[in-house]
Amino acid sequence: QVQLQESGPGLVKPSETLSLTCTVSGGSISSYYWSWIRQPPGKGLEWIGYIYYSGGTNYIPSLKSRVSISRDTSKNQFSLELRSVTAADTAMYYCAKTVAGSFPDSHFYMDVWGTGTPVTVSS
Amino acid sequence: QSVLTQPPSASGTPGQRVTISCSGSSSNIGRNTVNWYQQFPGTAPRLLIYRNNQRPSGVPVRFSGSKSGTSASLAISGLQSEDEADYYCAAWDDSLNGDVFGTGTEVTVL
Numbered sequence: 534q535v536q537l538q539e540s541g542p543g544l545v546k547p548s549e550t551l552s553l554t555c556t557v558s559g560g561s562i563s564s565y566y567w568s569w570i571r572q573p574p575g576k577g578l579e580w581i582g583y584i585y586y587s588g589g590t591n592y593i594p595s596l597k598s599r600v601s602i603s604r605d606t607s608k609n610q611f612s613l614e615l616r617s618v619t620a621a622d623t624a625m626y627y628c629a630k631t632v633a634g635s636f637p638d639s640h641f642y643m644d645v646w647g648t649g650t651p652v653t654v655s656s
Numbered sequence: 657q658s659v660l661t662q663p664p665s666a667s668g669t670p671g672q673r674v675t676i677s678c679s680g681s682s683s684n685i686g687r688n689t690v691n692w693y694q695q696f697p698g699t700a701p702r703l704l705i706y707r708n709n710q711r712p713s714g715v716p717v718r719f720s721g722s723k724s725g726t727s728a729s730l731a732i733s734g735l736q737s738e739d740e741a742d743y744y745c746a747a748w749d750d751s752l753n754g755d756v757f758g759t760g761t762e763v764t765v766l
Contacts, residue, residue, distance in 0.1 A: 568755070570701075577658055578693070578701065578744055580755040593754040627700055640707045641748040641755055642691040646700040 535560035537628050537647035545622075545654050551615040555628030555647060562586075562609055566631035568643055569602060569613045571624040579624075583631055584611050618654045625649045659684060660745050660758035667764040668735045676761045678728040678745035684756055688748040690728040692721055693757075695742045704743070705730060737765045 541553035582592035629643035705721035745758035
C-alpha cells in the first residue's frame with residue numbers, strides 16, 4: 534500500500550526558494566506519475582505539476598517560470614522547488630500518487646495523497 | 657482562479673439525496689474524464705470518484721458520479737452526517753495542459 538509523506542521548512546522568506554520533499558513508501562516512483570498540489574488557507578485546491586516514471590515533468594502555466602519538480606530514485610523521493618516566493622505562495626502543500634492514461638478514456642487523477650505540509654511565506 | 661465551477665454550498669437532511677454540479681468547457685470536461693475529491697477540515701483530500709463514475713475501494717455506494725457534455729455531477733444518496741465535508745471536481749484541461757479543480761462545494765447535513 535503506497536504511502537506518501539511531505540517534509541520541508543514550514544517558513545520561507547519572501548523572494549527565497551521553497552523546497553519540499555515527498556518520501557514514498559510501499560511503491561516505486563519509477564512507476565506512475567507523482568504530483569504536487571497546494572491549498573491556500575481557506576481556499577481551494579491548485580495542481581502545481583507532476584514528474585512521471587521516466588523523469589519527465591509538466592507544470593501548470595501560471596507557475597511554470599518558478600517551479601521545478603525532480604526526483605531521487607535511490608531514496609524513492611521526489612521534490613518541489615518554487616523560486617521567488619511571495620505571500621501568495623503560503624499554503625498547505627500536498628504530494629500525491631497520480632494515475633494518468635488515455636485508454637479506454639483520457640484520465641488523470643490523484644489516488645493516494647500525503648497528509649500535507651504547511652508553508653508560510655513571511656519575513 | 658478555478659476553471660471548473662461548482663456551487664459554494666449544498667445541504668440536506670439525513671437520508672436525502674444531494675447533488676453537486678461541476679461546470680467546465682470543451683477543453684476539460686468535454687474531452688476528459690472527471691474526478692471528485694472529498695476533504696474534511698484539516699485533512700488531505702481523498703479520491704471519491706474517478707473516470708466519471710468509478711468508486712475506489714472503500715467508498716460507499718451512496719456516492720455516484722455522472723458526466724454529460726461539459727458538465728458533471730456528484731450525487732450522494734441517503735445523506736449521512738459523516739458526509740459533511742468539502743467536495744471538489746477535477747479534470748485534465750487540454751488547453752492549459754494541466755489538471756484543474758473546481759471551486760469546491762461545502763456540504764452540510766441539517
